[in-house]
Amino acid sequence: MSPEIQKLDNFRMRAITVLDVKRYSERFSTIYFRDKIVYKSVPGQYVMLWIPGCDEIPLSVSHAEDGLCGVTVKNVGEATSKLCNVCVGEKLGLRGPFGKGFKCIGKRPLIVAGGVGVAGVRLLLYKFIRMSITPTLVFGTRTSEENIFHEEFSKISLKRLINYYPVTEDGSLGERGLASDVAGKLLSSNRFDYVYGCGAEKMLYELFNLVSGKRLGAQFSLERYIKCAVGVCGQCVIGDGLLVCKDGPVFTKSVLKNVKDFGKFSRKASGRRFQI
Numbered sequence: 182m183s184p185e186i187q188k189l190d191n192f193r194m195r196a197i198t199v200l201d202v203k204r205y206s207e208r209f210s211t212i213y214f215r216d217k218i219v220y221k222s223v224p225g226q227y228v229m230l231w232i233p234g235c236d237e238i239p240l241s242v243s244h245a246e247d248g249l250c251g252v253t254v255k256n257v258g259e260a261t262s263k264l265c266n267v268c269v270g271e272k273l274g275l276r277g278p279f280g281k282g283f284k285c286i287g288k289r290p291l292i293v294a295g296g297v298g299v300a301g302v303r304l305l306l307y308k309f310i311r312m313s314i315t316p317t318l319v320f321g322t323r324t325s326e327e328n329i330f331h332e333e334f335s336k337i338s339l340k341r342l343i344n345y346y347p348v349t350e351d352g353s354l355g356e357r358g359l360a361s362d363v364a365g366k367l368l369s370s371n372r373f374d375y376v377y378g379c380g381a382e383k384m385l386y387e388l389f390n391l392v393s394g395k396r397l398g399a400q401f402s403l404e405r406y407i408k409c410a411v412g413v414c415g416q417c418v419i420g421d422g423l424l425v426c427k428d429g430p431v432f433t434k435s436v437l438k439n440v441k442d443f444g445k446f447s448r449k450a451s452g453r454r455f456q457i
């Protein structure tokens with residue numbers, strides 16, 4: 182299929198069947214399905230998943246291996262609750278992948294993930310590994326239970342494919358504290374040449390401040406309410422007109438330097454701005 186036709190195809194809503202569900206806990210699940218277009222996603226891109234009778238929501242593509250695609254969901258509301266409890270065989274609607282993903286730059290990358298933001302960087306991690314680059318991952322969660330990929334990351338860390346630093350706020354796994362604190366300590370060693378971040382905006386802003394005075398490139402994946410996903414409705418506007426759905430969700434440090442909202446203001450589903 183030509184790239185142009187494929188691009189048009191990703192706008193189209195397709196029906197998918199849930200082929201497998203991995204439930205990590207009551208609040209986290211990975212949902213597996215088949216889709217040729219999503220399978221070729223760039224790390225950091227997202228899909229719009231439609232739950233019939235409920236809502237359509239953006240989710241990062243967290244898995245694309247062995248012929249299956251996957252999204253990893255944290256239950257925070259109605260749509261994500263339905264998805265966390267979806268059954269094998271159920272049908273969902275899918276559009277995408279959308280947006281600008283991460284560009285793999287650097288030979289010594291530091292990847293910092295917070296909470297379910299890890300879903301947005303999982304494919305990035307594996308892309309670096311395939312490039313024979315050993316990324317360093319700092320993965321911060323509130324508790325050990327929220328570190329849903331701990332077993333997987335520990336295994337690949339034992340094989341020396343990644344350097345892995347789990348961090349928890351309650352100290353139940355790895356270092357006690359915040360992912361940005363551990364990232365700060367690691368960055369003071371000057372052993373990294375590029376930084377990636379995905380997670381809560383407060384964490385991303387801390388990370389941005391850590392790298393802003395350094396000669397280090399960085400990319401950050403932002404979250405806003407996304408509705409159309411194709412740059413039409415304006416729901417996800419940040420700063421002076423950038424749209425998270427199509428100009429992002431991944432933005433470089435140099436772009437974010439000029440975005441007044443970043444780290445300070447977000448928008449509710451109604452579009453109303455609020456302080457983060």
Ligand SMILES: Cc1cc2nc3c(=O)[nH]c(=O)nc-3n(C[C@H](O)[C@H](O)[C@H](O)COP(=O)(O)OP(=O)(O)OC[C@H]3O[C@@H](n4cnc5c(N)ncnc54)[C@H](O)[C@@H]3O)c2cc1C
Pocket residue numbers: 227236238239240241242243252253254255256257258259260261262297300301403404405406407430449450
């Ligand atoms: C590009 C992108 C990628 C995402 N990837 C993932 C992912 O891989 N896994 C995952 O679990 N979630 C992801 N999200 C967030 C996910 O889309 C929301 O959690 C989901 O839409 C909530 O729907 P709901 O009906 O369950 O909750 P709602 O009832 O709509 O909201 C529950 C709470 O979450 C807040 N919220 C909901 N949506 C957003 C949003 N887009 N930005 C900020 N706050 C929000 C609400 O303000 C409210 O406090 C992503 C969001 C974006 C924009």
